[in-house]
Amino acid sequence: MFLDPRLKKEIPGLRRTYKEIFLIDLSGQPGESKVSNILIRPMTRQEFLFLQQDINLECDPTEQILQSCIIWPEFNWIDIDKNPLYNLPCMCFEMLSKCIIDISGFSSNEEIAEYFNDARIAINSLDSVMMTVITRHFHAVKPCELEDMTLSELTRLFAIAETSLEQPIDLRMFLDEEYAQKEVAKEVRKQKKQMNRGIPGKMMPGSYRVPQPPEGWNSAESTE
């Protein structure tokens, strides 16, 4: 893969600005665009909703998607004669906009589920637990504000927030894998015991059943 040397310098800054960026290598593709690499970003939910409205009105949103989501290099979208992307074969625009829709993920439930699963896995880390505990305790603090704090600031807030919990966080759960597995197994056994004793455990959809009436019982007779 060919990586434009100018791009190498720009990537760190652009990643900090847009958080999530993707590279597309156009070298070796047909056309005379003289553009070897482009960087794209995923669409936001609002942008995706606008896209759906455009499609409903039979408007072609292709160029708008590229204009919003190609973050490097900068193209002249007003004067298309000065925009080298317009030298690409015409259907390349559709293919590039499809790439952007795909990385945005909103178009399919599978993609959303995959992202959600990744996020679930990530939330089990000590870092994520800290964030959760802090935001539960300090309602005014937004998760995005926590991103701008240093570790020492975060741990200080975490220590205060932890006092609101019934039990302090067992840090060994994150440091000792064997211990963590034992503790999880212990918790599962405890939950099973509670279930057997009839103590309601975790509510699961569809797990609650209305008991059958006793045999011979007739609602019509009882009302008379």
Next chain:
Amino acid sequence: METVAEKKSKAEPKLKNMDEKIPGLDITWQQAKELEWDEKFISIIQASKKQFSNVNVVNCADEWFIIRSLNRREYRNLVQTQAEAMAKEVDAAADSANPEGVRATLNMMSEEAIASQGTIYPALELDDIRNRASGVATTLHDSILAISGYQSAPTPIKV
């Protein structure tokens, strides 16, 4: 004055090995013969490939057409011209009893415009397309758009 290379290239067809690939093309002289391509047609393909980046040959209604991809600028101009035509027709269609028919006609006009612009040989004016078999415009239009994309779908890499 002919150069030695030019003289050599003129003599080449007589001396050529039929299993050899035609210079600049992906097929052999034998395959070209089976396709009934003559020397003139082959030289037009060679010249077209030098001039345009993405050239293909299509057979439709017993006729060979040399087509090329359209770049986005050309495509956009065609679409814009069609949109202007549509705006005029929308006013006309307001009184028309058949708006569906107007739309279908405009789609056909768009196909013809793309077929005309993307066909290198034979040079096709709109009237030339309309005088040919009815499916020629659609086949050329579809083939031109099919070659006007990436050969392989671009893959985004997270960086």
